[in-house]
Amino acid sequence: MLTTSTIAMLARALREQLPNFQCFSCFGKYLGISEPEVRGAAQALVFRQRFRAEQRVCCVCQRVDDTLVPHEGSGYAAVDVATGSEMHSD
Numbered sequence: 001m002l003t004t005s006t007i008a009m010l011a012r013a014l015r016e017q018l019p020n021f022q023c024f025s026c027f028g029k030y031l032g033i034s035e036p037e038v039r040g041a042a043q044a045l046v047f048r049q050r051f052r053a054e055q056r057v058c059c060v061c062q063r064v065d066d067t068l069v070p071h072e073g074s075g076y077a078a079v080d081v082a083t084g085s086e087m088h089s090d
């Protein structure tokens with residue numbers, strides 16, 4: 001069963017392993033969940049545009065398979081305090 005905690009767990013694990021990549025099968029073993037659960041969580045992350053699906057070499061089993069890579073810029077486009085451009089919110 002796909003839950004938001006599964007999705008969050010996958011997102012965190014994907015970022016932690018960078019610049020390496022694991023296929024969904026190996027991620028399932030790594031996270032202790034089934035491969036369909038990994039794929040379901042991965043689809044949710046792609047839908048939310050946090051990650052995009054790509055084929056990469058798995059760092060565990062060495063096969064070329066589907067995995068997720070973070071969207072560049074997503075999650076990093078918050079207010080830049082150094083510029084001071086968004087200081088006034090009233």
Ligand SMILES: [Zn+2]
Pocket residue numbers: 022023024025026027058059060061062063
């Ligand atoms: Zn693998």
